[in-house]
Amino acid sequence: MTKDTKSPSYPFASGGWGSLKSVARILAQEKIPLKDSAILLKQNKPDGFMCVSCSWAKPADPHTFEFCESGAKATAWDTTAKRMTPEFFELNTVTSLLNWHDHDLEEAGRLTAPMRYDAATDKYVEVSWDNALAEIGRELNALDPETVVFYTSGRASLETAYMYQLFARMYGCNNLPDSSNMCHESSSVGLKEAIGVGVGTITLEDFESTDLIFFFGQNVGTNSPRMLHQLQDARKRGVPIVTFNPLREPGLVSFANPQSPVQMLTPAETQISTQYHQVKTGGDSAAMLGICKAVIEADDDAKAQGLTRVIDVAFIEEHTTGYEEFAACARATEWSEIERVSGLGRPALLDAASEYMKANAVMAHYGMGLTQHRLGVQNVRMLCNLLFLRGNVGKPGAGPSPIRGHSNVQGQRTVGITEKPELAPLDQLAKQFSFEPPRKKGLNTIEAFESIVKGDVKAVLNLGGNLVRSVPDRLQTEPAWARLRLTVSVATKLNRSHLVHGEVSYVLPCLSRIETHRTPRGDQAVSMEDSTGCMHGSRGVTEPASEKARSEQYIVAGIARATLGERPGVQWDAWRDDHSLVRDEIAKTYPEIFHDFNARMWEPGGFHRPLPARQRQWKTKSGKAEFIVPHSLGEDPDMPENAPEALRLMTLRSDSQFNTTIYNIEDRFRGVKGTRMVILMNKADIERRHLSEGQKITLQTIADDGIDRRLERLEVKAYDIPEGCIGGYYPECNVLLPLWHYAKESKVPGAKSIPVRIVG
Structure with missing residues (x-):
């Protein structure tokens, strides 16, 4: 029930001065001058850029400051003055960088040049774009398409996602997992x-x-x-x-x-x-x-x-x-x-x-x-x-x-990023681009990593994200990832997925959505879909971090052209330079949603996709809205009954975090300082187990698959959480989450209820 008192960990309202101080702190941390901080006034505005953080709706009549603390942090993170140049990689081996904290890797700054892993020196070395794209194409052409995975982070624009799924299907597979597989599938x-x-x-x-x-x-x-x-x-x-x-x-x-x-x-x-x-x-x-x-x-x-x-x-x-x-x-x-x-x-x-x-x-x-x-x-x-x-x-x-x-995690699904062929307009794509799309079901994120562990997947292309860090069962998946033949990552900053690399590995620096994308056809804009199904245009407003960084569209088009060669009706180079042409193709593929796309993308508040359920039209098997009888009230069939030592672990994000990106080690809302290696526990559970606040413990997953999953040196912190339940930070606690512990129908990892015990 509601209490009048607030949490003792943070006895204040959210927002307020705490939020303003946090924004000021990250602007200073990323060395962003006061004049450049004015770009926040363009955030989520019809004449500006859509936030690179969450997908919440953008109003037609925005506030003067239409950004939040989290969005300001994401913008500061992308527009940082810090740079990770080729000289940085000359001074640091990949092995040494693997010991860096996730926060420190991204905090080092924006990537500035395409890099290829050199096994002889254990370093990433600069390469030209032409050589990088050509070799990636050769590697892909040497592989069976069904052994290649095309992963997409939710930050990719509608234009990029559409080009990416078309490339994957022309290449010959539906292996199009994305970040939605990890959360809202x-x-x-x-x-x-x-x-x-x-x-x-x-x-x-x-x-x-x-x-x-x-x-x-x-x-x-x-x-x-x-x-x-x-x-x-x-x-x-x-x-x-x-x-x-x-x-x-x-x-x-x-x-x-x-x-x-x-x-x-x-x-x-x-x-x-x-x-x-x-x-x-x-x-x-x-x-x-x-x-x-x-x-x-x-x-x-x-x-x-x-x-x-x-x-x-x-x-x-x-x-x-x-x-x-x-x-x-x-x-x-x-x-x-x-x-x-x-x-x-x-x-x-x-x-x-x-x-x-x-x-x-x-x-x-x-x-x-x-x-x-x-x-x-x-x-x-x-x-x-x-x-x-x-x-x-x-x-x-x-x-x-x-x-x-x-x-844009919802939007990329709307334009074809899906491993399920029945959800993609394959017949229309076939007609529109004169090819026969693959009809075999592809791999979602969990299935992709199951196949990586088995050795069946040979290559992964990452369009953004930090996939290695975000998936469950890190002690099983990371060594398997390192055995891949090819890993290609399109990114703005360095992360662990680039360091746990394949035999052939490329890190390709891309422009942020916030940056101006200039081409021979003029400055380009992109689009995305928010949580409420509205489509919005977005224009970059800052100078690129590097003259060698390229747009996502440039990179996808370049790899596709190097792999597939010339194809009738597919204008990779033209799409790279003029994104309105991509939107024309999207409108042809999805006319019900995207008709007059270029004309409508700047409507204040965005234009809404058709949602039949809003008009009480039900596109279900029965033609009606369908009640369900619950299978079971017990959420977790893996949670042992009659095991008094068992605890339910849920993974959490901090107030200074967006997915795997950690802006700051501390979590002011929960009173956590100087570390993320903490476990939030009910006081009664602490006392019942004869523990004390600040004590270091080890958690072990309760499972009978023969794998010992444990995480050590976790600091106990008393918190207002139900008895028998504990909380720990993501992605650190992913090591405790078995790859097979997922939602039955959707294969979303069961990260909010992991059965564990304290073993030390």
């Missing part, structure tokens, strides 16, 4: 099954008409802080916000708007959550079933007494299937079981249900707290069940809202 699968489209259905305008907001497993204060503006406005209108999250996070408790003189100069702040329920890690399905049970039982009573029904009978009868089976399951499930699994008392769940039953329009935001579980797809389906009960899909102010991470 459970949404893509679950929402597709439930409502017929694999993305959320809300828009920014829905915040103006919503009556209630649910949050499940998403820390808005650090992962999408710009949403706090919409939440603050909703709270001023009296809209309740009901939060379910294991940890008590400051950003979900209260917010002081750095753009409000009143809130900056007085103790004023906005309470965000009106109810805050600290659900057990892995207890979300049980919590949602509890709310549904309360609603269904209240409806049963109303029906028996001849009163107004509680559920939306008309919506359920006309638009859904499976209600009776689900309702029977909810009625039959004992409250004691719901309480045990969720960690929440019946009164707390009844309070949440009471708010739900009073509201006419309800939106439900959620993050990886729902998706990164063994039953992650079920979690998403259960959230849809909850919304269906009162018709909260397909009307203003209501709907599911998966909060995506990377700025």
Whole structure:
């Protein structure tokens, strides 16, 4: 339940002076002059660049400062004055760089020249672009296409992603995993099954008409802080916000708007959550079933007494299937079981249900707290069940809202980055470009690494990201990665994926989205899709970090041309220099979404992709919105029963972190300083195990696969987290996450509930 007190680790509102100080600190850290910091005024503006950090929606009428602390850090990180030149690599062997901290590698600055690994000296050495592209093409042509993986980070633009998927398919495979496989694939699968489209259905305008907001497993204060503006406005209108999250996070408790003189100069702040329920890690399905049970039982009573029904009978009868089976399951499930699994008392769940039953329009935001579980797809389906009960899909102010991470992770899927051939318009691509696309299912991220470990994959092309560091089971996957024949990484900064290299390895420096991309056809713009399905244009505003850095489009086109040679109808060179031509091709492939793409990409607020579910058109197997009966309330089938030593580990990001990029070692919101090697534990768990704060412990994964996964020298820190649950930082704790510990239908790693024990 909601408490009046804040977390003792950070007894302040999120935002406020703490946010301003943090932004000032990173601008100074990256040696960005005051005049250059003005580029932040162009961030998320129609005439500027779209943030390279999170994918939260960009308003048509932006604030003067339409950026958050996290976005400012991402911009400072990209526009840093620091450089990693070829001279740097002359002074440092790859072996020595492997001992650097992840933060220090990226903090060293922007890459300035294409580099090739030289085994004789154990160093990266500068090469020309022509030689790099030609050799990569020769290497790819010597390999079976099915042994090559084309990975995409969520920062790639729509134009780049479209070119990349076309290249991969012309090359001969559908091995197109991306960062979505690691986080919201459970949404893509679950929402597709439930409502017929694999993305959320809300828009920014829905915040103006919503009556209630649910949050499940998403820390808005650090992962999408710009949403706090919409939440603050909703709270001023009296809209309740009901939060379910294991940890008590400051950003979900209260917010002081750095753009409000009143809130900056007085103790004023906005309470965000009106109810805050600290659900057990892995207890979300049980919590949602509890709310549904309360609603269904209240409806049963109303029906028996001849009163107004509680559920939306008309919506359920006309638009859904499976209600009776689900309702029977909810009625039959004992409250004691719901309480045990969720960690929440019946009164707390009844309070949440009471708010739900009073509201006419309800939106439900959620993050990886729902998706990164063994039953992650079920979690998403259960959230849809909850919304269906009162018709909260397909009307203003209501709907599911998966909060995506990377700025274009949703968009790259929209333009064809998928390993599933049935989700790509292969027939249209075949007609448009006169080739026969492969029809065999490709590899997602988990399957790619399973194949890398087996030795079946020989090469990986990385379009951004830090793949080696982000995947589970590091002690198994890193040695296998080093046995690859070819690794190619398109990047702005050095990271561990470049140092754990293949036999032939290239690191190719690309322009940031923030930088001006000049070509013989003039300055080029790119586009991306935000979390609400709106497409936006983006123009670079700063000078490139290096004259030898190239655009993503240049690099993809260059490798494709070196590999495939000339192909009729495929204008790699023209697309490289004129991105409007790529957008023309995207519009031909996806006319329903991207018609008049070049003309519409600068619409304030973006143009919205069609979402049939918003009009209550259901592109599901049944043609209706589909209820599901949960398989099990216990989130984790790998969590041993009757094992008192077992703990549920959930991985976390800090306030100075975006995915694997760590801007600062400290986490001010959680009171962590000087290290990331900490474990957040309930005080009762600390005392029960005769531990003390600051003590160093070793965690071991509970698994019976014969592999000893353990992480040593973790510092115990008392924190407001449910008993039996602990938290540790990502990616450091990935070593404890087995590669096979993933959501059944989506193969999203189960990073939010890893069974572990303390062994030392």
